[in-house]
Structures are given as C-alpha cells and as structure tokens.
Amino acid sequence: MTSDEQISERGPSPFLSGFRLVDVAVGGGVTIRAAVGGNGPPLLLLHGHPQTHATWRKITPALKGHFTVIAADLRGYGDSSKPDGGSQHINYSKRLMAQDQVRLMRILGHDRFAVAGHDRGARVVHRMALDHPDAIARAAVMDIAPTATMYERTDRAFATRYFWWFFLIQPEPLPEKMIGADPEFFLRRHLAAQVKTRGVIDDAIFAEYLRCYSDPATRHAICEDYRAAATIDLVHDAEDAGSRITAPLLALWGGRGTVGELYDVIETWRPKAVRVEGRALECGHMLQEEMPDETAAELLAFFTAHQS
Template sequence: MAPVIPGFDYRRVPVADRVSLNVAVGGSGSPIVLLHGFPQTHLMWRHVAADLAADHTMICPDLRGYGASDKPAANANANANADPDTNADTNAETGADPTAYAKRTMAADILALARELGHDRFALAGHDRGALVAFRAGLDHPDTITHLACLDVLPTLDMWDVLHGTTAAVGFHLFLMAQPPGLPERMIAACPDDFFGHFLDLWAGDPRAIPAEVRTAYLDACRAAVPSIVADYRASAGIDLDHDRADRDGGRRLTMPLSVIQQDWGAALGYDAAALWRAWADDLEHHTVGYGHFMAEEAPVDIAKALRELLTR
C-alpha cells in the first residue's frame, strides 16, 4: 500500500468533465491548498500539512496527470501558435483536449476542488510544477486566492528567458519534454525509474528527507504517468508561455500577498530572481534559502513557519 498522510481523509473529487483528483484533507480552520511538484505527489507535503492542520483545513491534491488523479489525454502538439483545425480530426477520434495540461486548466481544477469541499476563498501554496499552477491561479482568480506561496520556481516566461548557453544544461528535461510528441515519451518510458530517480537524487540537498517508501511511491506514480507528465511540461513550452506573455503585455499582476522561497539559482545562471518576481507581484516577500529543491521535505518546520507568516500579511 502506498504511503499516506497520517490522520488525513482521502477522497476522489470531480473537478472537470471526466477528471477527478485524488486529495488528502485534514485539520480544521481556514483552508490552505498545497500543490506538489515534480517528480512527486501530494506526499511531499506530508510534514508541512500535518503541522499546519493544527489550525487550518489542509487540502493536498495530486495534480491532474500525476499520482492517483485522473490523466486525461492531451494533444501533445498543442500550443498557442498551432492551427486548431490541423489536429481537429485527431482530437475528435482520441478524445484529446489540446488544453488539458495548460496551467490555466490545472488551476481551474484547484478552484473546482475547493468549491466541492465548501471553500470559495483559500490560501494556495505550490512547489515546482505546482507553483506554476498556483501562479496561474493567482493571476486568473485574484478574488479567490487570498495568499500565495511559490517554492523554488520561476514563472514560465522568465524561466525560458534565463535558460541559455551551457548553463541551460541544468534544465535539460525542460527541453526534452518540450519536443514534439512521441520521442520524449518513448525515451522516458524506456527507463522511467532512471529518469525520474535522477532528479530525486540530483535535487535533494538531504537524501534522508525522502525515505525509501516515499521514493518508491514517487517512482511508481511517475512510471504510470509518463504521457501526462510530458504533456504538462510540453504545455509550458507552448500554451503556458503564451498565457504568461499575454499577461505581461497586458500588465496583469498578482495582487494578493506573495511569498517566494527558492534556492540561489540566480547566482549560477546570472539573473536576479527577486527582481523577476517583483515584476509580477504588488506584495512580495522573496526568500533565498540553502536547502535542496525538495525543501518542504528537507526543512518542513521552516516552510510551515513561512506559510504561517504569509497568512498574517
């Protein structure tokens, strides 16, 4: 049996046509939704969620395409520059949705999830891929998201801008999964444990933070979700990028209190992370930390404390 967050109630909640999310819910009080990153599931929040459940209702879903949530088909060619008529017949035959893994769609899932659980407004925190979903939710639904936290990520538009030259090798997986459909999926599916395990090993500042049973759960979940994980990343090289561009050009900004916690990748890649985030947010607190990428598992007490402080703003 896969590990669970002790004391949390598990359920499947419908959020869209033929899409239900696996979600762990615990605690009581004002709601906080926590969104996981790659290559993880909701389990990455197990320590932070248990801490915050003392005085908040904690909602920890698997994102669509990940973990035990549904994995709708996606037209992997989809991007904002594509001709929708080109793939219309294929989409009709397969039931594929060209926007299935747009962060706008995934953010709408989270709002639908919260509403199904009885919450019209909530605080939202995301890590890595989940932070991109949270960022999009904050831009699209400012009246719903009361407070926002993004852990160890840059907005999609900025991420692609700063990756250049040989330093871009750190993000090789971004370029791989942005390729046209077929080859990335086949390559990753040929050795999924090696591929996903590479990131669990490389990005962990403290390998002990991800015990064997949790690592196994992550690898099992990713192995069963290669097409949808690739579709999620591919969307960030297409439709997500164009949504960010439209918002930047239109002057749309995050209006709720925002906390960003991230490693100092800017020093290595030559950018000012706080300045990039400041261009998106009216009320920003930016923290550079010395943890590894999996900071909610490596330093859960600090992350829980930071989220509590965010809620006082």
C-alpha cells in the first residue's frame, strides 16, 4: 500500500481544537487512531491508562504553534485496533506498541521526531528510544519510573497504592469479568486515586474515557498491556540491561502522586539514559490534566532547546 492508501481521514477531532482525526494502517492488521494538527517539527504524544489521546486536549493549544503534533491512541486503547494478546502477551509488549507508533510517524512522513508519553505511553517511549534510537530526536516520560525498577522495588506501600498493577495481570478472564460488572465504578475509582486536583476530569472527557472503557475488547487489551509489562516486557528489559537511551530525556512527575512520593525519579532514570533532566510538578499523576500550562511550558522548553 502507498501512504495515501494507509491513511483514512475521520474528520475534525471533538476534543483537540484544530486537529483532524486519521486512522493509519501500520501493518500486522493494526490501525492506529491519531489526531494531527499544528506546524513545525514533529512531536508524538502517547497517553496512558485509562485515557486516550484526548488526554492532551489542554496542552495541545500551546504545542501546536511550535510543532506538528500527532496525538495517538496506543494499540488496545481508544479507537485503535485491539488485537488478541498472542503467546506470552506478545502483542501488547511495549516493543510492538512502540513499533506501531514509529510506523505511524513514518507513514505520516516523519522519520525522526520528538516524543512525549504519560503513564503507559511513557513505557512505550522507553522501549521506543531503545529499539529505534535513530528515529527519536528527544524524549519525555511523565510520571513513571522504569517498569523493571518499580517491580524490583515493590513493597506494601506501592502494592497498595498501585493495586491494579497486580490485579490486571491476573489470568484471563478474572479482571475482565470483575471490571465488566461495573466499568463506570472501576473507572471513577481509578481516576479518583490518581488525580489530586479536583474538577479536572469534566463530564465530557469522563464520558469519552468511559465510552472506550465500556468496550470489552478495550478492557481485555488493557489487561494484556499490564500482563505483558509483568512478563515479556521484563524479558526484553533484562536483555537490554546494558543499553541506555541516547536521546536527551526529560522526566516529569507529580510530586503529590505515588511515583513522586515513593521514588527519587531522576535517580531511577540515570542508569537508563545517557542524559536525563527533569523535576516534579505540584500535582498528582495526570500532569497534562491537572497542570496543563506548566506541563506544556516544560515540554516546550525541553523540546525547543534540544531541537536537532
């Protein structure tokens, strides 16, 4: 297929002002939904759980004047494809999730780009920067420590506050069926545990997240994402234990969230990257939702200072 045949236009984005939605066939039967807008060097934005690309709606107005912004749904999330998990949950390995996004960018005409990820999307960014160093000009990870580090340092405080790391990895169909009994309740409680700023998840965006979370295929894909993180992703991390991210890396985190309170975040990234900088923002887990102006300013300062 040519690039034109791989891209299907879906009209304007209802959440990202001035952006158009596209579905892009990236291979292997997988289609990635993305919102595209702005002008300038390419910048890919990757969301986390339980969000979609709409989580970036508050910061894209500041970014689109400086970058061509591509905000994508990860495979399994939003309106992207939701393939079967495969043997050892391989189809939700961060390796394949990263490969999707690199192919997306190439099909859209961007062989080299900046990337920022939050939560699960940041874990995809970590793998992407290791597997595709020539494609990544600079990278930002938001409110995570490395996956292997977090599992290695698991204690009662972490297991209690991030219980879903251990619930969602249970064998199919236990978590799928339990969440499916009342998806709205689970989603509300999950968001409430993560957000430290009242009122930032308004009715419209919650309805969008719930629309996606109400799909059994999405819930299964989310569980597969977490199952992969506890299995095949750790294998890949161990194989690359001596490798480091070579692109300049920015780490941002919420000082009032679990990651910020339980980890020295910069210290966890120093063994993983040649060059890392960053700081905490005075919020919970969802920086782009809770402190959008400050988050956008940090991303702009970092990406424009290191343009290459």
